[in-house]
Amino acid sequence: QQTTRLNISMQPALYSMVPLHLATEQGWWRQMGIEPNFSSFPAGPPQIAAAAAGTWDVGITGSAPGVLGAARFNIRTIAISNDESATNVLMARRDQVEAIRANPASLRGQRVLITVNTTVDYVLQNCLRRWNIPRNDLQVVNLNQAQILSAFSTGEGRLAGLWAPNIYTAEERMNAVPLCSGSDADAIVPGNIIVREEFLNRNPDMVARYLAVILRGIAWMKANPDQTIQVMNRFYQAGGVTVTEAALRAEVARRPIFGLEEQLRLMSRANGPSQADRWYAGLGEFLQQVGTVPTAPPVTAYLTDAVLRRIADNPQLRAFALNQ
Amino acid sequence: MAKRNFLGPHGTVLGLGEFWLLTLAGFALFFGGWSLLAWSGWLPANLLPSPRAVWATLVRLWENPFAGHVYADHLLASLGRFLMGWAIAVAIGIPLGLLMGWYRLLDEIVTPLFDSIRFVAPLAWVPLAALWFGTGIGGPLLIIFVGSFAPCVISAYRGARLVEARLVEAAQTMGASGRQVIQHVLVPGAMPSIISGLRVSAGLGWQSLVGSELIVVGAGLGYLMVQGQGNLATDVVIAGMIGIGVVGFAIDVALRGVEAWFRKRWGQTA
Amino acid sequence: MWWLATSGLRLLNPLRLPAPAEVWVAFQQINGRGYAGATLIEHALHSLGLVARGFAVAIVTGVPLGLLMGWSRRAEALVNPIFLLLRPIPALAWIPLAIVWFGLGDTGKVFVIWLTAFVPSVINAFSGVRQVDTILIAAARTQGASTAQVLRHVVIPGAMPMIFTGLRLSLQASWTTLVAAELVGAFFGLGRVLNIAGQDIYPGMILVGMAAVAVCGAGTTWLLGLVERRVLNWRPAV
Amino acid sequence: MSEIVFRAVTKTFRLPRGGEFLAIDTTDLRIEEREFVAIVGPSGCGKTTLMRMAAGLEFPSTGTVEVGGKPVRGPGPERAVVFQQFALMPWKTVRENIGFGLMCKGTPKAEADAAIGRYVELMGLAGHEDSFPHQLSGGMQQRVAIARAYVMNPAALLMDEPFGALDAQTRIVMQEELVRLARRNPRTVIFITHAVDEAIYLADRVVVMGRKPGRIIETIDIKPLRAEGGWEAMPIEEVMDTPAFTHMRSRIWKLLKAREQAAADH
């Protein structure tokens, strides 16, 4: 079969990216006539910035960069890669966690290590709201995830804001435990499957085939949890991340993924704003508030289920996406 | 008779034996101190692994892929990226500097711009580089370029300005045109300065590398280090630093060879 | 030209190179409402403090080491190889170690700045000593000067012009390292502004940050030039 | 036609810190075709400035400089200059240095090579064609600089203390060589020197300059003296022993010294 080159952006060693790797291992790209060309980014912001330079056409990213990309560079979100709310976590040291739970006010004046203006910062905001602590009462230290791990391991900071797989490193090597996650604090953090709007308009079919490949991966992962662990292991290793099998199992357990039907349901605007609309609205508000974007873009402007519907309407694609 | 040296370093010539002895002693002191610190347990191993542990890590990385590639591949990826960015900086910077040395007007336009921009870190260009050139190869190149461009221009410029006016005049009195003056007088006259500028620029360009590898991921010593840090593997971080140090050193040594060759050929000893 | 290319003719996508107006907006935002936790002045003052400390430590450590290496070939042979090996390692590469060694306080940032500012101080003090005219040393010796007197009255003043060249480069290195240094969990600082603006992909603010760094760098260099002119008052004006 | 004529020339320099400096006050000087004129005078009296105006490297503030009847508009290969510190290009071999002007002129290679070869021979540089300047002694470098000037077959030769950087012994050898050369290929020559001996020995006419402001204070004809004494046939050290010579030297020295003593104490 004839294949066409597709520029795909990703980040290494993240659960939400596993379908990409899986599809490569299984040879699904070729089946859909795609010759994938991956470019890999250490974080969301450079990934989004590179879109402006036309480095990639489609990809998977976090929700904060997704919204940022929507606000600045016409990036569309066509599906949700997973729900990472439970793996965006404020972590505390085991010997301190009970005291903090009992009296969150004791955090006042303490240092919190966090990557600011990201999903985990959103989680921090909602957790603080629950504890009734104004953000200004904390010393919020901005570090990237790797730096947070280094710093937290040497005794810096009372809390560390991490996302997977860094939370497992913290759990296993630093005796840290989750204190407050996105799901605890009603800060729902989805992951975004994205495309440049211009590319979507020109190649709707290509984008549909791309999404179908990912959805097939999701379906396969749901059906084969044990093999999924092995795939993840290989994928994470290649990305330079070494975590235990327990951590991999935790990833699978804590991060819901959504097949074609579930996606359609989440995104359905049949009865007013969809569930996904509400998730993204909260995040957009947060990003506006911290100044990342001047005004949050309306969710309807970038979140679309058109591609999902296109797959659902095409029997061949649909069967492929459902791994049938 | 007691022969004393009264002139400091100018009067001393170390024998080769003594030189190497001291050099080795220097290394021994450095690694000895490091080992001692690591061994004493004053700093835990995840903060400061011992030299032996780092060596073991290096050997492991050499044979087993980490972050997708074996060590040598990371190193080559970095080196290739560096060479390209640096080559562009040299190819644009040196002619620009020479022209600035010859044409006053260009000098007056470019110099102030330069004088302020040189304080801005190459790292600060990372987001703009991603924005303008993406990550394929253009983005990293821009950052290495930003790091190494200024010394190229400045050294060529200084070199051209410092070429003895007499030589320029001598050429003119023999009927040389502007182009001939640049080609036969300014370029070779500025060459020693250009080459020492190349050394500086290669050093700075190489240092910008880690910054550039913050945008493109896949392979490279900087990437290796970032991933190592993510695993709290200080040994991997130091292994990456050693690679950067050794390659940077090797680049400098190579350029010094070129420098010595020119000096010898033109008799500009010192 | 810049305005024409971005706003006037729209040759360049303003998303990629911001128009002057956008930079102005960013400037007003950081001056009024603040950005990344403080106003521009507060950020700049904080960075100035950091640079001043890193630079000062670099002078105090680097210049004497360079003088020593310049004066004694033995010290040179002892120190030089390690120096050459450590020199190419960029500030950014030290950050992971700086965090684990010094934590998130200012010490780590000063350390990172010191690392890069140190190098030119050493090299230039070193070659400054080597460039002192032998004949001056010989002349002082024939007038009965002791080694200490030769160092104090001949070698150090003779190396001073080169030392100042080194200090200028050190100062520049201090500023260019600032962004990296303030990756170590800064609360304020121009480096932080640049880091956060990069994270927010806010080109207007990035340019404001760059301009602020450039102004601070040029300003501190000017101050250094004043000191230099005082110290080197014996030199013919150039 | 290559006489050099300074007509009511003055030269004022603008100083870097503002203000002006009168380097040469109203000066008239005519150097005939094929005349060898030496200029002596204390440091800073404007000797170099005068020569540079003839070379076209500097322009008079008022007055005109003409060579061969035409005003000087810039440097050119018909007026060759020999600079004090040789000004050889260190990155070119002896052959390339000598041939540089010919190359600029576009002389065909074979022709240029022949001319270069002739001067290499003449100046005793054979065997050193491919050496770089730093591999030559000072005297040899100076011979390259002179060959480089002569090879252009210039109408006028302008020499600014060409032997200033040589030690006394080499200098004597070079002086005699210059005399030999000048006799074989007479040219219009301006020859600047600090050494009064040298001026008297070499020149047809000696121009003595004074300073503050720079100007010509006396012009002394040597030609008759030389013809009379038969100097041409004698080695320099013998010429210097003749009473005519020593007398002339005292005369010029007294001229210079009277002014210098005053200047040194200022």
Next chain:
Amino acid sequence: MSEIVFRAVTKTFRLPRGGEFLAIDTTDLRIEEREFVAIVGPSGCGKTTLMRMAAGLEFPSTGTVEVGGKPVRGPGPERAVVFQQFALMPWKTVRENIGFGLMCKGTPKAEADAAIGRYVELMGLAGHEDSFPHQLSGGMQQRVAIARAYVMNPAALLMDEPFGALDAQTRIVMQEELVRLARRNPRTVIFITHAVDEAIYLADRVVVMGRKPGRIIETIDIKPLRAEGGWEAMPIEEVMDTPAFTHMRSRIWKLLKAREQAAADH
């Protein structure tokens, strides 16, 4: 007691790229107390090396150098050196440069100031005490360098082409000043020069050196000539006109030239 005695001295330099170079072949020379000896010779014949051994800045490879009966072990203030390029410290004022040696010796300030003042006066530097060297003319810088040597009241004075960098006019003035000074304060002096005139005019004895390898080829007594001719009372340009002088000059020049001609062609 400050006679300078070279006894069977040789000096070999180790070359940076390996190999050795014999700079001075077996040399014996005795300079009496208060004798003024000039050394002339072609470039590279080892004049400077000889002087540096007397100064204690270099040591003979074989043989011994003694000053005042004691072997030289290093530089010292009792043997003052005047270097060719003046070697003033550019960062010290005239006063500080002259006073540097006294300071090193620990002379009390009042006493030092008095001595400095005396030499400032003597050398015609009054009014320039607080100038930096670059603000002085070459002649004035040279006078500072000489004052700096004299102020130490040294037993021996070693001068390496002290007037080499001066123009001819200033040079004459300085030569006469040196004669005046030397007459008032006689010292043991080694005076190196390229200028034969200068050597004959100033010295009691002229040592002529040759090269390859460096050695003394002749020693010529001038003292009787001077006494005879009554030179002491005459200005230099008149001395130079005397037949005794010119004859002596020719003699030395012929010595030098014969060797130099051979050397220049090698």
